[in-house]
Amino acid sequence: MENENGTVFYVDYENVSSGGLTGIEALTESDEVYVLYRPSTSKIELSQVSRIMACKARIEFVPAIPGGPNSLDFQLITLLLLHLPTDGRVACIISNDKGYDNVINMARKQGVDNIRRLDCIAAATPARKPRRRVAVVDFTPESVPEVAEQEEGECEAACEAVPESVEPEEGDSLGYRSPLPPAPPVADTSAPAPEPEAKPQRKQPDDPEPARAKVERILADKFGAPLSKQQVDWVVSTLDGRKNKAQLYNYFRSTLGKEQGLEFYGKVKECWNRLVRNYR
Numbered sequence: 072m073e074n075e076n077g078t079v080f081y082v083d084y085e086n087v088s089s090g091g092l093t094g095i096e097a098l099t100e101s102d103e104v105y106v107l108y109r110p111s112t113s114k115i116e117l118s119q120v121s122r123i124m125a126c127k128a129r130i131e132f133v134p135a136i137p138g139g140p141n142s143l144d145f146q147l148i149t150l151l152l153l154h155l156p157t158d159g160r161v162a163c164i165i166s167n168d169k170g171y172d173n174v175i176n177m178a179r180k181q182g183v184d185n186i187r188r189l190d191c192i193a194a195a196t197p198a199r200k201p202r203r204r205v206a207v208v209d210f211t212p213e214s215v216p217e218v219a220e221q222e223e224g225e226c227e228a229a230c231e232a233v234p235e236s237v238e239p240e241e242g243d244s245l246g247y248r249s250p251l252p253p254a255p256p257v258a259d260t261s262a263p264a265p266e267p268e269a270k271p272q273r274k275q276p277d278d279p280e281p282a283r284a285k286v287e288r289i290l291a292d293k294f295g296a297p298l299s300k301q302q303v304d305w306v307v308s309t310l311d312g313r314k315n316k317a318q319l320y321n322y323f324r325s326t327l328g329k330e331q332g333l334e335f336y337g338k339v340k341e342c343w344n345r346l347v348r349n350y351r
Contacts (some may be wrong), residue, residue, distance in 0.1 A: 076159040077101030078195055081151050083166035084108040085135075085143050087190065089116040091165045098128035104192075105154065106132045107147050131277075140336060141170075141317050148174060156185065160247025163187045163195055170315040174298040283307055293342045294335075306339060310350045 077099065082091050084106050092115075095104065115123075124129065133150060135143045146173075147164070156162055164171050167190050177188045189195055268293070286307055291297045296307075305322050308314040319339070324332030339346075 072338065076161075077103075077156075077162050078161045079103045079154060079156045080105065080192055080195075081154075081162065081164050082106045083147055083164065083171075085112070086166045086168050091121045091191050092119050092123065092195050093191045095119075095128070095130075096122040096125040097196050098126050098192070100129075101160070102128035103154070104128055106130070107135055107150060108144060109130065109137075109143065110134045111137075121334050139333070140320050144168065144170065144317075151186070155183075160185070161195075162186045163192075165190070165192060169312065170317065170336055171329075173315060185245075209325060228342045275308055282350045286310070286346055289342055289346055289349060290339070293338050302335075306346070307350070310346060 080103065082104065084091065085108065085227075092106075098104070128323070134148050138146075146147040147166075151162060151164070162185055164175075164187070166188060169188075171188050175188060178184075178186050187195075283303070287297065287303055290306065292304065303318055305314065309316060309319045320336045323339075326332070328337055
């Protein structure tokens with residue numbers, strides 16, 4: 072695990088679905104998993120069921136309480152506060168939502184530095200490296216070359232048997248020398264070669280303005296009319312990470328009222344993936 076004492080996982084299942092549980096079968100008894108899900112929409116793929124059954128960690132499925140936008144995110148933070156480990160273990164939020172990073176950064180500034188965010192459980196487990204088998208050749212003239220399999224820990228002692236006159240090339244543990252490549256032909260230096268004609272550099276477009284223009288067109292298509300400059304500014308600030316979706320929702324609600332603000336926010340969410348593709 073990322074931490075030898077264990078890890079407590081908080082899975083935003085609505086955000087990562089079954090892919091976020093990848094690697095759960097590798098957890099141990101020192102780990103815990105809380106899966107927060109919406110009972111009306113969440114489903115678990117059959118391929119993940121066997122992995123969950125093989126998991127040795129303590130697993131708890133927590134149904135989310137129905138609410139407005141981002142209500143599941145707020146409930147996951149509540150779950151994190153209720154079960155935040157204080158025994159040396161790491162708390163790990165499994166989600167692709169970068170809005171959690173603001174929570175993590177705030178906690179770090181207050182001295183709580185054991186909270187992380189990853190896209191799946193497997194990202195917190197180290198990759199298992201296979202044991203290497205190294206073939207070692209006895210180069211003594213009295214014996215016929217014999218190949219023996221050595222464990223990785225015995226490689227250093229075995230390499231001392233290679234004669235000093237043989238210098239193994241990089242990546243060649245047997246000490247064989249690769250044939251040298253043919254010498255390149257000697258270039259005629261009597262007359263200097265003409266320098267290649269410099270090609271004109273293509274002027275790079277100013278990215279922010281065209282990207283903003285795309286955002287304005289997408290929003291105008293969605294709403295049937297152009298949005299105000301301030302409304303577009305808030306959407307752009309959310310796209311580049313200066314604000315999160317919760318702040319965007321609160322802005323629409325405070326300026327347009329509860330019902331119309333929720334309607335505006337819902338339309339923005341419907342075209343959010345298209346906005347992200349065109350802005351970045």
